[in-house]
Amino acid sequence: MTRKIKLTRANKSILLKALAPYYYRERALGHSTEKPGRLILKINALPADKRASFSAEEIHLMRTTVNQLRNERLAKGQYTDAADDMLLKLF
Template sequence: MRKIKLTHANKSILLKALAPYYYRERALGHSTQEVGKLILKIDSLSANKKATFSTEEICFMRTTINRLRNERLSKGQYTDATDDMLLKLI
């Protein structure tokens, strides 16, 4: 378990990174229960407070945020907020 301080921007980045994965897995008929729980957990958290996440949750968040970052880079978009969130998860 690890505590991470989430700002408004970081909550937004996390939700933007997790949502496509959730819908893709749902469309494929795969289980989305764990991802859905994580999305609800992040959404219900107050910004600028520390939240506790398991190692599996952090690993999964890191993977989906990195995927979002790479998509933005391939489109020539800025990734400052995404990079900031990745640094918090490392």
């Protein structure tokens, strides 16, 4: 199952900020980083405001990491509207 999502520049930035810590944490633990690494490259290569197809597994990974970023920002009392908007696009 794939789903098309339109990514704006802001949403691309949020996704990359959310995926990077996950990638490095998995790498430090010695786990496979192939899937998050490929997803980071795919998102980075996409032109802004274009629709792209993502698998269910990729969307799950994006949801999980963006939600973690949102929760970290909430814990620090920081602004989260952009992360909330990105999560709504993924649902």
